[in-house]
Amino acid sequence: MVYEFKLPDIGEGVAEGEVVKWLVKEGDEVKENQPLVEIMTDKVNVEIPSPRKGMIQKRMAREGEVVKVGQVLIVIADEVTGTPTITGIDLPKPLQSSPEKLVPSRTKPLETATEIIKQEGLKPTEVLATPATRKLARDLGVELSLVRGTGRAGRITDKDVQRFKQSGKPAVATAVAPIGPRGVEERVPLRGVRRMVAEHMVKSKTNAAQVTHVDEVDMTEVVRLRERANVAAEKHGVKLTYLPFIIKALIPALKQYPYLNATLDDEKSEIVLKKYYNIGIATDTEQGLMVPVIKDADHKSITQLAIEIATLSEKARVGNLTLNEVQGSTFTITNVGGIAGVFATPIINYPEVAILGVHAISKRPVVENNQIVVRDMLYLSLSFDHRVLDGAMAARFVKAIKQYLEDPKLLLLETE
Numbered sequence: 001m002v003y004e005f006k007l008p009d010i011g012e013g014v015a016e017g018e019v020v021k022w023l024v025k026e027g028d029e030v031k032e033n034q035p036l037v038e039i040m041t042d043k044v045n046v047e048i049p050s051p052r053k054g055m056i057q058k059r060m061a062r063e064g065e066v067v068k069v070g071q072v073l074i075v076i077a078d079e080v081t082g083t084p085t086i087t088g089i090d091l092p093k094p095l096q097s098s099p100e101k102l103v104p105s106r107t108k109p110l111e112t113a114t115e116i117i118k119q120e121g122l123k124p125t126e127v128l129a130t131p132a133t134r135k136l137a138r139d140l141g142v143e144l145s146l147v148r149g150t151g152r153a154g155r156i157t158d159k160d161v162q163r164f165k166q167s168g169k170p171a172v173a174t175a176v177a178p179i180g181p182r183g184v185e186e187r188v189p190l191r192g193v194r195r196m197v198a199e200h201m202v203k204s205k206t207n208a209a210q211v212t213h214v215d216e217v218d219m220t221e222v223v224r225l226r227e228r229a230n231v232a233a234e235k236h237g238v239k240l241t242y243l244p245f246i247i248k249a250l251i252p253a254l255k256q257y258p259y260l261n262a263t264l265d266d267e268k269s270e271i272v273l274k275k276y277y278n279i280g281i282a283t284d285t286e287q288g289l290m291v292p293v294i295k296d297a298d299h300k301s302i303t304q305l306a307i308e309i310a311t312l313s314e315k316a317r318v319g320n321l322t323l324n325e326v327q328g329s330t331f332t333i334t335n336v337g338g339i340a341g342v343f344a345t346p347i348i349n350y351p352e353v354a355i356l357g358v359h360a361i362s363k364r365p366v367v368e369n370n371q372i373v374v375r376d377m378l379y380l381s382l383s384f385d386h387r388v389l390d391g392a393m394a395a396r397f398v399k400a401i402k403q404y405l406e407d408p409k410l411l412l413l414e415t416e
Helices: 114-120 131-140 158-166 192-207 218-234 243-256 302-318 391-406
Strands: 001-005 015-024 037-042 044-049 052-061 066-069 073-076 210-218 262-265 272-274 278-284 332-336 354-370 371-385
Touching: 015 192, 037 073, 037 192, 210 391, 218 243, 218 302, 218 371, 218 391, 243 278, 243 302, 243 332, 243 354, 243 371, 243 391, 278 302, 354 391, 371 391
Parallel strands: 278 332, 332 354
Antiparallel strands: 001 073, 015 037, 015 066, 037 044, 052 073, 210 371, 262 272, 354 371
8 A cells, every 4th residue: 555645734724745855765764753844834844744654656746746735745655565556656666687788779879069969979179160160060959079180280171060961960059158257166056945935036026116215213222221221121032133123113103004004916916905013023043034023012022022023033043933933924124234235125025015125224314403423323224115005105105214212212121
């Protein structure tokens, strides 16, 4: 008896997953609930356990391959019964031992220059030919390194190319000479988080009419407040960053301008206004960009936000986030201030309609009461979907955030 184990539904809205790593091999005996494979979905890794004990008959996907929910993932046999045939899948028959040496068939036409070289015992060498002869070879699909030249010093002539073509040798594409020095390229498979980020970014740029609005904020009062509040945060073992203050200023601005806390349902042509505030925090990890979500951020204090940000960020870096911790965001913040740069134009976390870029706080000279003074200044960049929001609303939204940050007493902070 064999059992077709299909990729189960492992989370709301999850339609597919990428095979990151197989944890078993064909022929292995497995126990019930033993991990079979590591699947990447929605930017988190999930280990899929075996539903029963038995022997791994066949793995139906390669590492790096995307498998749909409901698609056969692996075949498990209760016992070895020869070569079973299961629904829609003929399992390979075991090779029979034979004293005869296998001889490669020459009836199948060779398809590449490399195959021809191996079969004919030739070695690719630097060829001598005029530009006109090289063009003729390209037009006829002839690999010059396989043509024996009859001209002076072994130069290949037009007749040599035509004779090679008429001899019945298969036409092959001429290899393009590499640009730059040899041996300096490396090809890295686009897999895992990087592949999902790439697909998500392309989908966002394709579906949303993205525009970015930039403003600067005087963070001097927040800098002072953070210094005092950090004493209370340290009692909880948390280093207080500026991000909790940004979130605290963001919430009342979202309530004032609800179209920023929304998604656009393209199929139904409806703007879905969210009445809850789940803030995604774009987090840089070795695997790629991940976006853990702080649920119900409007009900949490500065210290609670700091603790949750630190916890989720650490889980993202070590790859321990759950599906629930990366789903359900209504608005996203990306904080690049700790790295470098003046400001950036972030890409919307689709299907949300806006994302806020937070940049470095730096001391800059500004004019205040007709005097040049040094203040702690911050750039904010809001990318938004122009299909849902006009520029004026986006500018007013950023202005509201700015007002709360420049006068943080308005936030009614709980610093404990």
